[in-house]
Amino acid sequence: MNHRTVLKYAGTILFALCVQSAWGASPMSDAAVRATAHDIFKQLIEINTTDSIGSTTVAAQAMARRLLDAGFPAADVIVVGPNDRKGNMIARYRGNAGSKRRPVLLIGHLDVVEARREDWTTDPFQFVEKDGYYYGRGTQDMKDSDAILVTDFIRLKKEGYVPDRDIILALTADEEGGKSNGVDWLLKNRRELVDAEYVLNPDGGGLFPEQGRPLTVDFEATEKLYADYQVLATNRGGHSSRPRPDNPIYQVAHALEALEKAPFPLELNSVTREYFKQKALLETGERAADLRALLATPPDPAAIERLSKDEHYNAAMRTTCVATMLAGGHAPNALPQHAEANVNCRIMPGHSQEEIRLALVKLFNDPELSVRYRSDGGELSDHGSDRKAMAPPPLRTDVMDALRGVSAKLWPGAVVLPIMEAGASDSIYTMMEGIPSYGISGVSIDRDDRREHGRDERLQVDSFYTGDEFYYLFLKALTTSAH
Numbered sequence: 001m002n003h004r005t006v007l008k009y010a011g012t013i014l015f016a017l018c019v020q021s022a023w024g025a026s027p028m029s030d031a032a033v034r035a036t037a038h039d040i041f042k043q044l045i046e047i048n049t050t051d052s053i054g055s056t057t058v059a060a061q062a063m064a065r066r067l068l069d070a071g072f073p074a075a076d077v078i079v080v081g082p083n084d085r086k087g088n089m090i091a092r093y094r095g096n097a098g099s100k101r102r103p104v105l106l107i108g109h110l111d112v113v114e115a116r117r118e119d120w121t122t123d124p125f126q127f128v129e130k131d132g133y134y135y136g137r138g139t140q141d142m143k144d145s146d147a148i149l150v151t152d153f154i155r156l157k158k159e160g161y162v163p164d165r166d167i168i169l170a171l172t173a174d175e176e177g178g179k180s181n182g183v184d185w186l187l188k189n190r191r192e193l194v195d196a197e198y199v200l201n202p203d204g205g206g207l208f209p210e211q212g213r214p215l216t217v218d219f220e221a222t223e224k225l226y227a228d229y230q231v232l233a234t235n236r237g238g239h240s241s242r243p244r245p246d247n248p249i250y251q252v253a254h255a256l257e258a259l260e261k262a263p264f265p266l267e268l269n270s271v272t273r274e275y276f277k278q279k280a281l282l283e284t285g286e287r288a289a290d291l292r293a294l295l296a297t298p299p300d301p302a303a304i305e306r307l308s309k310d311e312h313y314n315a316a317m318r319t320t321c322v323a324t325m326l327a328g329g330h331a332p333n334a335l336p337q338h339a340e341a342n343v344n345c346r347i348m349p350g351h352s353q354e355e356i357r358l359a360l361v362k363l364f365n366d367p368e369l370s371v372r373y374r375s376d377g378g379e380l381s382d383h384g385s386d387r388k389a390m391a392p393p394p395l396r397t398d399v400m401d402a403l404r405g406v407s408a409k410l411w412p413g414a415v416v417l418p419i420m421e422a423g424a425s426d427s428i429y430t431m432m433e434g435i436p437s438y439g440i441s442g443v444s445i446d447r448d449d450r451r452e453h454g455r456d457e458r459l460q461v462d463s464f465y466t467g468d469e470f471y472y473l474f475l476k477a478l479t480t481s482a483h
Contacts, residue, residue, distance in 0.1 A: 027159040036154060037468050040066060041147035042127040045136035049111045056110040056173040056182070057087030063150050063171055064089050070154040080190060086173040086180035090193045093153055093167040095479065101165035104478060105196035105435070107183055107426055108146045109175030109203065112138040113453045120456055132461055139459040141452035144443055145202035146171055148468045155472055163479030170194050175203070175426050179377035183426040187433050196435060198396065202471070203425040204439020207411070208447040216282070216417040217407045220439025221271045222392035223421035223428070224319075225347040227384065228374040229357055230340055231255055231364070237330075237337035246368065248339035249328045255364040256323045256341060262363055264319040266304055267348050268295075271392050271420045272316050278417050312447065315422035319356060321345040342374065346422055349391060353384035389428065393436035402477035403440060410442070410470055442470020 028036070043062055048054035060079045067077045072091060081087040089110075095101070115124035115137040122128045124137040138144070149169055156163075170193075172182025186194045204220030233248035268276070273295060280291035290307050293300035294317075307313045314320065321343050328339030345356050353373060361371050373384035395418075404416050427437035444463040451457040 028155050033151065033155055033468065034465055037147055037151040037465065040150050041134065041139075041144065041464065044110070044143040044147055045127040045134075045138055046125055048125050049138075050114050051111060051174065051176070051178040052114060054111070055085045055087075057081065057085055059110045060087040060089035060171055060173075063146070064091070066150055067091050067153060070157050072153075072157065078193075080186075080193075081173060081182065082180050082185055082189075086178070086182070086185075088170060088172040088182040088186060090186070090190075091153060091169045092193075093156065093163065093169070095163040095165040095167070096481075099165050102197035103166040103168050103195070104475075105168045105170065105194055105199045105430070106149055107170050107172065107199060107201050107203075107430070108142055108149055109173070109182070109426060110143070110146060110171050111174055111176050111178065112141070112143065113176050115457075122456065124457070129461065133458040134461060134464060135456060135458045137457055139457050140443075140445060140450070141457070142203050144459055144464055144467065145441060145471075148443075148464075148471050149202070151468055152472045152475060156475070161476070163475070164481045165197075165479055167475065167479060168194060168196060172426065174376075177376055181376065181426070181429065183429045187429055198393075198399070199427065199430045199435050199437035200399075201425055201427045201430075201437055201439050202441040202443070204421045204427065204441065205419065206441035207414070207444035208450070209444060210447045215411055215414040216278075217403070217411060217414050218417050218419045219403060220421040220425075220427070221395065221418040222269070222349055223389060223424055223439070224349070225351070225353065225387070225389040225428070226376075226424035227345045227347055227353040227356060229321075229343045229345065229360060229384075230370075230372045230374050230380055231343055231360075232338075232340040232370045232372065233366075233368060234338050235335075235368075238335045240333045240335055243335065248336045251366060251369060252326075252328065252339045252341050255366060255369055256343075258363055258365075259321060259323065259343065259360070263308065263314075264321070264348075264359075266294075266299060266317050267319070268317070269349060269392075269420070271418050274418050275316060275420065278415060282415065312422075315346070316420055319345060319348045319351065320422075321356070321360065346424065347389065349389035349420075352386045352388045354386055355384075357384040387432075390431040393431070393438070396436070396438075398478060399438060399440075402474055406442075406470060406473045406477055409473065410466060440474070441467065442474065443467035 047059045049056050049059050064077045064079050076092040079087045079089050122135045128135040174181045205218045207217055209215045231252055233251040235246055276291050276295055280288050290303035293303035323341045324344045325342040329336040347356050357371055357373055372380045374380055407414055407416055421439055430437045
């Protein structure tokens with residue numbers, strides 16, 4: 001090699017080092033990525049963010065500090081909210097300065113459902129690793145995804161990656177309940193911070209494998225509408241030695257029995273039809289035949305009945321309502337003067353909260369019962385909202401191509417499947433504001449081990465790190481100039 005060649009290569013190496021230094025680029029090793037993701041996940045789990053006594057502000061500030069320490073400018077990482085306990089963190093990853101493309105918005109809620117220590121075998125607010133799982137409230141819903149997104153922002157930043165558009169991350173309050181929903185508040189009060197071309201929400205979709213069954217990568221193309229209702233009966237009460245038929249507890253119990261025995265009718269839409277069509281190709285035997293019969297015109301009632309026994313299929317087939325709380329009576333030796341239940345409904349797109357309230361009134365058929373709508377903040381009213389779940393947004397080619405490409409790399413042979421989210425998420429707020437929103441997650445949870453909102457919530461260790469790799473690759477696929 002002559003001296004000119006040596007000087008040429010030396011110059012190339014020096015240039016690369018200068019570029020790396022200018023960007024602060026130092027790609028993280030796999031071990032460093034795992035350690036960072038683990039520490040962020042642990043930190044989030046051990047910050048209590050319940051509505052009763054917790055604080056999303058503490059979690060938001062902790063994540064902001066992580067990003068600031070990774071080199072994000074202070075002007076691009078802020079914590080804002082309506083009060084001291086309900087803070088939201090918004091971070092902007094700056095793209096190419098000359099880009100004409102509008103931002104992508106990532107949303108994830110920081111709050112978690114209440115958890116009582118006496119119900120759990122571990123402390124729900126301690127990050128515990130055992131038997132190949134991470135335990136703690138929020139490990140499935142959804143501090144895992146919050147940790148993944150923060151980790152991937154740090155990872156991309158450290159390697160000097162420049163996306164072809166801005167990427168916005170909003171970690172927010174009160175998705176699980178409370179009076180200060182962060183996405184709603186930001187859209188109404190600080191729209192400029194979160195305005196985007198479309199939304200990715202890891203609180204929907206994912207992988208739900210079954211033993212010996214083909215794997216699917218589900219993405220949320222639409223979702224149900226959430227609603228709570230108070231079912232209330234009252235009277236003057238009296239001495240328990242003289243029982244009367246107008247016992248409020250019996251009245252509420254009869255109403256709930258009617259609810260149990262009269263499910264809402266079958267209702268399919270474009271998303272669920274495609275979902276069941278694809279599932280019919282993956283299932284075998286009677287289950288596959290039932291799925292095909294469900295899609296027939298008219299659908300087979302026997303097939304509907306059999307499929308309804310599967311809680312996952314049932315939730316995709318109809319509006320569902322279930323009693324979640326009961327209260328009544330005031331003394332063990334007195335007739336109750338009061339009894340009430342909370343009925344929680346997940347409503348199919350196209351129907352309003354008030355429409356379902358009236359359907360419950362008709363089903364219960366008891367003029368002595370009141371059925372009142374309960375808002376997310378707990379306020380009761382005699383009329384539910386006329387709001388309806390939004391129609392599914394058009395599927396974007398760039399999002400679907402990126403999703404299929406990354407899925408094929410991480411899970412060869414898996415089928416990318418559109419779903420209707422049986423629950424509800426903060427996507428309802430972004431959709432109502434006209435921002436197309438898609439529920440996409442790379443975290444795998446065994447179908448029979450879904451513990452979100454439940455006791456001993458946990459996530460497989462390997463699933464968490466694969467989910468981190470998924471979003472790292474997915475964000476790159478979406479924000480490179482090739483798209």
